Amino acid sequence: MYKEILYTVDNFIATITLNRPDRLNALTPQMESEIRAATDLATADDNVRAIVVTGAGRGFCAGADVSLLTPGVSEDLAGNPYDSDQTYSYLLTVPKPIFMAINGVMAGAGVIFAAFGDFRYMADGAKLTTSFARRGLVAEFGISWLLPRLIGTMNALDLLCSARVVEAREADRLGLVRTLQAENFLATVQGIAREMVTMASPRSIGVIKRQIYDSYFQSLDEASAFADEEMRAAFASEDYIEGVAHFVEKRAPNFTGR
Incomplete structure (x- = not known):
């Protein structure tokens, strides 16, 4: 079904693996299209x-394939998915939590792609660089909007303007990622994801995700009004009934997401 990614589902968790290990999983229009298709499949x-989301081999994502960035080729990018609307920001609209399992090096567009995930875990020892300024390029795909919101203006300017190499532990200190041991890294991230979506209501998680990202464009009054509306809907949900029942009965929850 897919040529440049792998897609599996196990015990509530869909895993998308970028699968061009010989190119450190550099992005191509084909891979971009497949990631989006797999994300849509998981959503439904x-x-x-x-x-x-993780990478095959020793890298997470080395950014755009360099063959697409050579002089004379970059001008043709307008016709491929890199230049389409919501190239990465569509991930914020997915009603299910997205965990970026950054197993190795990531650079350029790979950093942007990971930044639009909801949770970013990075293997200890892995490294990243934004790359753009050292290639004569600029902050693209909305990263100039998102990164300051994640790590603050000065830190965002540092990573984008210097394009220096940053190790996982520094990225952790900046608040961009959380560092985990490299051993059993992917299984650990999958376990964190699974615990979240089985111990908490999937319906609640989806609404809360939308509340958080919508708040970037709302006033306090608007955010509060939206919360009131969603709270009334929550009281009528199956997950609310189960949430109260499992607490009272002192047992593990059995949420349905409805």
């Missing part, structure tokens, strides 16, 4: 409650 699947 009631058996999936969270999405984990």
